[in-house]
Amino acid sequence: MLHKILVVDGHLGVCRLIKDVLIGEGYDVCICPEPLKALEIVQNDRFSLILLDVRIRGVDCWDLYHRIRAFCQGTIVLMASSVNLDQVVTAHENGVVDYFMKKPFDIKDLRKLVKALTGQQENCSCGP
Template identity: 35%
Template sequence: MEILVVDDNKDICLLIENILLSEGYDVESCCNPLEFGSIIKKSQPQLIITDLLMSGYDGRTLTKEIKNNPKTQNIKIMMMSAHPDAKKLSDSAGVDDFLMKPFEIDDLVNKVAALMK
C-alpha cells in the first residue's frame, strides 16, 4: 500500500480511494480513525490523507503520533478539512500538505503526485 486514507466519513474514503486507484496508486482506506495504527503496523504507507476533525479522533493527534515515532516519521501526511481555520491548524500540527474541502479532483491528484515523488 502506498496511500492510506483516514476519514470517519465512508463516502469521502471511498471517493478518494477510487480517484487515486484510477490514477494507478495502491490505496487503502480506514473509516475508523482508531484503527489506523494497526494498519500502519502491517503495511507502512508513503502517504496518509486524513481529515482534520473526526468523531472520536483528531487529525492533529494522528499527525503527532506519526511524526513523533521514529519508525513512521517519514510518512507524508496531507490533511483535509472544510473548517475555516483548518489550514493554520494543519500547519501547526506539522502536516506536509493541506487540501480544503470541498476539493477539485485535479487538486487532490496534483498534491498526491507532488507528495509521492
C-alpha cells in the first residue's frame, strides 16, 4: 500500500525538501505551505501521516492542529525549531500530540520516523 503524506510548513523550501526525501522512499507526498489550504486538503483526501509545522506565521498551531484533527484521525507529527518543551510534553501526555520532531532534523531521522509510523498503521481514518 502506498502511504500518502501531507506536509504543512510555511517554508516552501522545507516542504520541497521533505517531499523529495519521502518520494525517494516511495511515499506519495502532498505539500502545503498555506495552513488554511491544508484544512481543505484534509477534508477531501486521505493521508497516512501529516507533518505539521508548529510555527507558521499568522496561525495558531494548536487551533490548526485541532481543526485538522477533526477531519483526520491518523498520526500527526508536529515539527518545530523552537517551542516550549513543557507545552509539548503536557500536550503529548494529554493525548493531544501524537509525535514531535525538532527542527532542524537529520534526514535519516525523518526517514526513520516516517517508516516507523507508516509501518504501524494498517488503516488510516483520514479524509472522507
